[in-house]
Amino acid sequence: MHTYTTKAIILRSIPYQESDRLIVSFTEDFGKLTLLARGIQKSESRLAPYFIPTFRPSVSFIFGKQFPVVIDAGGNDGTSAAGLSWIRLTHAYALARIIDTILPESGKDEALYFILEASFRLFYNRQYISPHYEYNWSSFLLGRTVLAVTVTLGHKPDLSHCIICRKVSRGSDRVFSISGGGIVHRECVTPSMQTLVLLTPNIKCALENSLCATRIPRTFHKDEARVFRDICCRFLFYMTGKVPDESFFRQLCYT
Numbered sequence: 001m002h003t004y005t006t007k008a009i010i011l012r013s014i015p016y017q018e019s020d021r022l023i024v025s026f027t028e029d030f031g032k033l034t035l036l037a038r039g040i041q042k043s044e045s046r047l048a049p050y051f052i053p054t055f056r057p058s059v060s061f062i063f064g065k066q067f068p069v070v071i072d073a074g075g076n077d078g079t080s081a082a083g084l085s086w087i088r089l090t091h092a093y094a095l096a097r098i099i100d101t102i103l104p105e106s107g108k109d110e111a112l113y114f115i116l117e118a119s120f121r122l123f124y125n126r127q128y129i130s131p132h133y134e135y136n137w138s139s140f141l142l143g144r145t146v147l148a149v150t151v152t153l154g155h156k157p158d159l160s161h162c163i164i165c166r167k168v169s170r171g172s173d174r175v176f177s178i179s180g181g182g183i184v185h186r187e188c189v190t191p192s193m194q195t196l197v198l199l200t201p202n203i204k205c206a207l208e209n210s211l212c213a214t215r216i217p218r219t220f221h222k223d224e225a226r227v228f229r230d231i232c233c234r235f236l237f238y239m240t241g242k243v244p245d246e247s248f249f250r251q252l253c254y255t
């Protein structure tokens with residue numbers, strides 16, 4: 001059976017059967033690909049450190065009955081995250097999750113791969129950024145990547161008018177809706193809208209926007225929802241010093 005090797009960006013990792021995981025990835029040569037990684041829920045698994053969302057390993061696989069099956073992996077592994085701020089890792093993780101949600105099953109796409117590879121590489125760039133700017137820097141990177149992917153997918157976001165009320169939209173009290181294809185005032189967002197933050201230089205508004213706009217998709221696995229909750233919790237605590245209560249999370253979840 002032929003073995004294929006390609007660079008991959010890991011977007012999501014879903015527990016599957018007893019000790020396996022399904023790895024949703026965006027690969028250089030095959031586009032979006034869901035790989036079966038056998039045995040990587042076991043602690044002794046040699047491959048586990050490569051299949052963490054946001055990592056960019058090179059992956060060898062064969063086409064199996066149901067899913068392509070991972071044979072080997074190399075390159076970028078778990079140690080590359082050591083020492084990076086949680087702000088950055090959180091934004092990178094959120095980006096992986098958002099990209100998985102908005103990216104359709106697709107074939108090879110060089111432009112998309114280029115954008116995503118460059119963006120995740122920047123997240124792991126060790127160049128020193130003052131802690132004061134770390135949040136702005138990484139949230140800006142996240143916002144810009146989402147926007148670039150949206151445009152590459154063929155959407156033409158209108159960034160000057162609210163897509164609901166059509167009024168000129170300025171300032172930071174607004175979010176970016178993928179499904180709506182443009183900017184929405186926060187008060188104009190409808191519950192069915194898949195909204196994403198448009199990150200602004202203003203930390204407080206960016207924070208509020210991202211927390212209000214980043215809803216947990218229904219398809220979230222329980223483990224991932226917990227991680228996501230934890231991330232939001234940390235954001236809020238870090239920025240405001242307050243721990244969010246249950247009503248905040250009810251508002252955050254669809255279900």
Ligand SMILES: [Zn+2]
Binds near residue numbers: 163166167
């Ligand atoms: Zn509006």
